Amino acid sequence: MANVNTKISWVYLTSKIRQLIVAVLSVTFGISMYIFMNSFMNGVNGAQTEITFTTMAHIRVYNELGGEPTILIPQNGGSDTLLSVSNARHISYTEGIRNADEVVQVLQKHREVVAVTEQVSQNVFFRNGVTKVSGTLSGIAVTNEIRMFNTMQYMTEGDLNELERRSDAVVLGTGLADKLSASVGDNVTLTTSDGVSKILKVTGLIQTGTGSVDKSRALISINTARQLLSKNKSYATEVLANIGDYNKAKAIAGAISPDIKYKTEAWQEGNGQLESANTLRDIIAIAVSLTILIVAGFGIYNIMNMTVSEKIREIAILKAMGFDGKDIVQIFLVQSVIIGLIGGFIGLLLGFTIASIVDRIPFKIASLDTLPISYLPADYILAMVFGLIITFVAGYLPARKASKIDPVEILRG
């Protein structure tokens, strides 16, 4: 019985090829745009995040200064005692993390943590001749640093491993090197805030893609940095950790923080603008692509409505012959579902094709070579689901109208 209805649907559908093609194309267009828009936006989000994480870790542990000033005179609580300390301030504090190894061990114990590295960062002045530039000097543990940030990839000149081999080697950000007019092989002088000076040899240049970082950061070996600050061998200003899925950073930072006496910060805390930009782009992509799908739905609604009006006499005779309302709904609904399925599958392919073509368009800004595109199965599944829901609704309304036709009215003429 269902077979008869499907057969009728199929004949109706295939008897007007041009109309069928238009209906299928509208769905195809809607679904492919949905896929393209979302792939592109996800790609942009991904590229943005990737650039950010070339210099930023998912979780950062550091010694946060501030808080309540030192209590000089303890309150002894007598109600007849008046106690006043004016201009209270810290009189002693520890800078940085004194025993970083301990922190590293705690972090490494956590299952989700994939990489940990220590850094000793300080603000210094670089000098080359009369040029004087302030910047950040990061002492890095080279092997761990590479594992974490894939730093090698961003070296434009020289070898990062040179830092391990010689204690006077420095790698400059490309922007910083420009400001200093220094190139590989040159010597630069740096002065710390405590007045310690050291002459370093430029052994490489690095470009991460984040302009502000490239203009101010220089890398040296972590041990040289400790020496400059006269600190012990386990000293670090911050311990950085990367985890499997960066979206989980907040939860994991929260879980780790009770075991560490320093401040444990997830990347989102300091970078709200990144997260909100990602979310906004997602909302725009979904809004635009759903609008396109809904317009496609109106197209199908229109076509199915015309078909029902055209076939009104045939619907009446089918009802006279014994087809009931449900059969009529089925006959017309099957047509729009078939349109949705055909249009949907072609749309998936077209969407993938458009995405992969755009993926090849050259786009040379920062560390990008081509426009960023991501290929997420979820986008394809959702596109198909939304497409089918919309064609179903757009087909159901005319089908229900058809099922309500009173055959007597039509057949009596």
Place this chain on the structure above:
Amino acid sequence: MNTALSAKGLNKYFHEPDTFQVLRDVGFEVKKGEFVAIVGKSGSGKSTLLYLLSTMDTNYQGSIAINGTTVTGLSQNELSRFRNAHIGFVFQFHYLLAEFSVLDNVMLPALKLGKKSKELIEAKAMELLTMLDIRGHEMKKASKISGGQQQRVAIARALINEPAIIMGDEPTGNLDSQNTKVVFDIFRQLAHETGQTIIAVTHDDEFAANCDRIIEMVDGKIMS
């Protein structure tokens, strides 16, 4: 079980534009194998009566029984199944499905009924097409054959489920005299040879005169 159809106390009103009584206490019986013509002037209520009997119009007072089943009060879905199995329709206009082949048009009601295999249905359809002399056109689209042939295809479609009653609304209204005679002879043969009951509304006096019985409607009442 010699009665094919019985109608009792049928009353029907139209409410648009004014309330108007179309049928006034109509009651009659039709025996099995009878060939009945319903005649009357325009507005006498003969078509309205036929559509009540056909079970498509359920908005009336009174009761109708077909083949021993009281159809009054059944749900729309039950009536659909009932029509499918027990009633065949032939209208003034053929109402074939234009995009289907002649054969498919004839087979549709039987495929819907689903009591026989597709092969048996096809064989039965071919038999009917042969009987109605449309053999050789079965694979053509329904819109590509002549008016007389189309009407005969519509008759074949009405017969495919071997209904107890065949109802016609001006079944020859659009046909020339030759085709009218052909259709009339088919009805006559069905009534006499296979014992199917035929009720046809007609304007054609000659057609009516040759039937077994004439029911004449005047102002919503049966005259004869």
